[in-house]
Amino acid sequence: MGSTPLQYLTLFLPALLITVYLLASFPRPPTVPIIHTSLAHLPSSSPSWNVYPEDLYSGGAYANLPLGRVRYWLIGPEDGRHIVLIHGLSIPAIVWKDVAPVLASRGYRVLLYDLYGRGYSDAPQVTYDTTLHTTQLALLMQHVKWDHAFVVGLSMGGGVATAFSAHFPHLVDGKVALIASAGIMESSDISRTAKFMSTPLVQTVSALPPFQHYMRLLANTSKSSELCETNPIQEIVRLQTAHLPHYNAAVASCLRDGPIRGLRFAFQSLARSGNQVLLIHGTSDKTVPYKYASKIHNLVPQADLVTISDGGHDLTVTHASEVNALLLYFLTDEYSYKPRG
Template identity: 30%
Template sequence: MVLPSVPSSLLGAPAGIPRSVLLTATVAAAACLSIPLILQSKGVKSQLSIPSPRIKTLPVISEKESLALPYPLDALPGGRDVETPYGSIRVYEWGPEDGEKVLFVHGISTPCISLGDLGHEFVGKGCRVMLFDLFGRGYSDAPSDLVYDARLYVTQFLLVLASSKLSWTNFNLVGYSLGGGLCVLFSRYFPHQINSLILVASCGLIRPYHVGWKSWLLYSSGLLPDFLVKVLVRRRIRPEIAQPPGAAGGTDIASAEVKKYLPSGDGDSNGGARFDSTSISKFRPDTTVSSVVRWQVDHHDGFVTAFLSTIRNAPIYAPQRDWKALNKILEGRREDRRESALAREAASASGLHAGKILMILGEDDPIVVKEETIEDAHNALGADGVEISVLPGGHEIHITASSRIADAVEAFWRKYPA
């Protein structure tokens, strides 16, 4: 491990970062550098995959206790555990086997239970749906020797698709927040498999100025050793248990957390007080988003590792080359459809048939800012490449507006049939 010099590490640092913070961080890094070397000399080796709570927690608690968890193993229908070289992946699949297939991809901090209501809405419309926990979230193991980047996540998509007894060679892709950026990434490499691409409060176009100096110091600077960063990140992202709206005796704890950890202009995974206090599902009204995230921090030993590596390496902030590549694909689809009826049929069979994607945004989303995202999406994909729907709510619209989202997607499908 090599300690970067202060001048080189300051390149790209946010303006206004206190000099005392940089000095303290540098001293701490230098003091801690020898620890990894000592561990290596003693022959301490890390495991390749960190087990999920399915292995660590569930076997030591009662059935009653497991059902009372913020995220029980049977929270969604059709659950299965898929063993892979990267660790086990938790997958849920249900709905009519001959229905339109829809794969859902969740965000950075909440596992796929947060998309459960949306899944039920689509099944109610006759679809076959599949949801899964990203590596290091929920009941999926966390690879500990790999970077959580494009290669790992695309591989996970393929492993999940291959785990079904049905053929998932043509399907619709719905991604929320981080999942949206990952869906753009997957569509770039496998456009022929995608019938339609739906992005809900998607990352990938978030402007870098939203990263404040605290986030920069933890996630990007390289000044602090990783083990210390993990301790600090764990404290940073572990929320208090926010009460559901209208709960007796509820207080705005999440708002206090935002003020404590996220000064103005410095945000990462926190969607705000309303996001934290949102019920994770209409079927679990007393379980909040914050309680699920807290459970992961406390009981999934790989969650912080996955979160940190994802922030550093996944397609979250602009600019993203994936969007430029997607734009060329969409332009090609539109050109094919214009040429002739025969070409239109071929284009439909090749996926992303309309040459257009649907983006659904929250009117008051503090993370994926509506005005900025609309402007940047049009710049990246052109006005002909994206249709935008704005719904009331914030970063929690995938839960609170699940019915409206399903209706908007259905209308999009009718408008641009395959």
């Protein structure tokens, strides 16, 4: 009669455990992530540099956080109600240039900052997942000694704001505004070009010195200088691609791993939080299609959904007056949303 599997296990297990015991060892200790430089560390010789100066807003400073320096600005009266503005995937805090000063002029203390890997914030060589982004904001608020704030997010920043309210609910002061918000996008709605650009092969090629040299030459052309005046928001993408060695990798990681997708749990948490929620979305948004406004509204039914007819994705630039009016009313104590019948 043959031996059973249990008998074989009983026979060989002691020898196996002794072998594992003798060979057991720890791997190498974890290493400190590589920190890539921001625009603050690079030469300002490009004509396109003027599109996003380091002192675009007053009250600028740097916070030395564990994963690199973070550029932030505090504008508005020091005794004003606190509000944080979170930008999106590819364009740093310049995207709030027509919104932040208005909020500050109406008495709010406004915190703007560049996400890791964008603008004047350093770029750690890590996975750019949701936790990285929410922890960055939590540590920044600790740095400026804020216990709570209203939170406003644009595009991917909407996903960051929503996840932040789930991860750090005690830091949210009862109001969350989401503009053209990502967070639950489906892979089918992310362009083939974006998927191609985020592949490891393309990222490897784009990090090569010849490619970087070519992008710098392109950014220094006269055409680039003209774009600074006619379309500065889009020109900042080319400026970062040319001058930031880890920018493309950071954006690609956000597309693969970051707060673009997979945040249904966070929106459901927001629905249970008791926070007042404002959703603003344009019907002609080709980056985060308008259908996601309805999907988010279904997950957060108490939210007030405001539709901007024919509005595209960059609402804080193209429809700044409407966005400002909506935010200023939403942030007041008098705001009270009653679901439309």
